[in-house]
Amino acid sequence: MASNGDAGAVGTEKINTDIVTLTRFLTEEQTKHKEATGDFTLLCHALQFSFKSIAYYIRRATLINLTGLAGSANVTGDDQKKLDVIGNDIFVAAMKSCAKVRMLVSEEEEEIIMFDDYPDAKYAVACDPIDGSSNLDAGVSVGTIFGIFRLAEGSKGTKEDLLLPGTSLVASGFTMYGASAQLVITMKGGNVNGFTLDNALGEFILTHPDMQMPKKRAIYSVNEGNSLYWEDPVKDYINTLKYPSEGEKPYSARYIGSMVADAYRTLLYGGIFAYPADKKSPKGKLRILYECAPMAMVFENAGGQAIDSHMKRMLEVVPEHIHDRSGIFLGSYDEVQKVIDVHKKYMQ
Template sequence: MSANSNGSKEGGAVGAEKINTDIVTLTRFLTEEQTKHKEATGDFTLLCHALQFSFKSIAYYIRRSTLINLTGLAGSSNTTGDDQKKLDVIGNDLFIAAMKSSGRVRCLVSEEEEDLIVFEEHPNARYAVVCDPIDGSSNLDAGVSVGTIFGIFKLPRDAKGVKEDLLRPGTDLVASGFTMYGASTQLVITMRGGTVNGFTMDNALGEFILTHPNMRMPKKRAIYSVNEGNSLYWEEPVKEYINSLKYPEKEGGKPYSARYIGSMVADAYRTLLYGGIFAYPADKKSTKGKLRILYECAPMAMVFENAGGQAVNSNMDRLLTVVPQHIHDRSGVFLGSYDEVQKVIDVHKKYAK
């Protein structure tokens, strides 16, 4: 090594790069969380490790998908009428295999499966998982970000491993979150009553690294995200609300910016980071709404509430209190910054009178 003018030794390439040796990986984060709960058995942590593996696997296949011809339709439709992509099928299979092998999951609801999947080989497992393995898959061929949305319920001791065990409000979720497979793989996770934490996949280490601790949403932000192609079918309060954003009444008021990707995970992640509102209201064409309560609306609502935002359905009920009537039940959704969602509620109140 050469000594510089003041006599100190200069490092090579390693010396030049500041290296953070105190990295919080998702594994470390979960272990530290577990120690805070005296009653913890470690089952939930093991389940999260299995989840983590499925996200890494899906991310890997999405990165390689166009190379090995995994995009394009698989020739079958899923339960909700979307044409299935080959990657949807792979994502679903990976997810089921990871949950089954964890030994901690009694049953699983997936958007890709019509019926509840019950793991009879684990009759004493205490958790149920709900998921949309690859949300936004119709965008995959265009290289648009897609994601996985998940929620975890703890089953009561007398649970029989039937659909009725899962027809519960989002307030019963013990944890929820989503992974977004974009330019980088981002994982956002929250526990009931806890903070929201964001992790970024480091491909070199093969680990999720804590990069966004304790995520908090801005209380308000002039951005809205909605498919305006449906505006013909919207109910009057929704039309009035969106118009109020585009044509502000007060002189010199600035209209809101419109940002709509068309993948719920990507739109929600941007809304979580920057603030604003994401909406997919029920309308005259989809009278119940388009997004599924159990594995899209409720998990997202929990993330947004824990980050200081609000989430309501098209009846202006708190989304986390809505009980699905069946496992693929749908709902309208408005979620985002606290004050922005409040504006929607206020417009609907006016019409309710």
């Protein structure tokens, strides 16, 4: 028993009172730019609200029967889960209510959503509200991917205004809903910062400042069930990882099947995530505007690389329509470079 003057177990617990919340982080970032109007900060607060809401519904999904199919399919042909529909509704409402978004592209919506009540809004948002939702019933991590564009002066508010390369993104990131909700966000030319949702406080707390990924790591993440359809350079590349030169160890395989979860692990530990185009899907499977480009921006700002199946820098790929697809390789700089080097041999 503690003597008089001893605080005991609770009293000796160290409590961090200098907590950087996402709200504080965004406000401090805004003060660094004299030209800032606060519009971007308000938009990010609306995003934050949608992430918290989706995290809440995912935690309670099984209890309130939100898993299972909703009875319809989205524009890309995937069966919609109930949570997909809810996540999309939350996103649309949050982007509309902040009054700073002119248009929104969602994986769940066939057409672009125009917010005509705010014709002077300067931003456009592209999102996949719940990526990897086919894993929801199994309790596997899913996530939200987003990209923010600033519309050009004189933009007429048409979907053609949003057919932009990833180099036009002003910010991007993703939230992973797993054991905890992890938010990763980056801004053009800036650092990559990771936040963790503290459910007790209801706040995203900065836990991974200035994320930099390892330059190389012997881990690969790819759906090898598609290997029958891969082009020869991809088969050759993967075989070099599995069957290395004598004296070298083969790479470890890690594949979850949820892009956000696989990408987050790759960002933290290094290695490579690949979803190449193949003979079955010549253009690739992942959407450029709201999956490939936002992830590419995160990985480049963290010191990695991201390319498409033609070995073109992913951030320079221009989508032909709002749901256009691409193959992708992203990860540690040296690991992606190996993909490029193997493809160069075939080009020669």
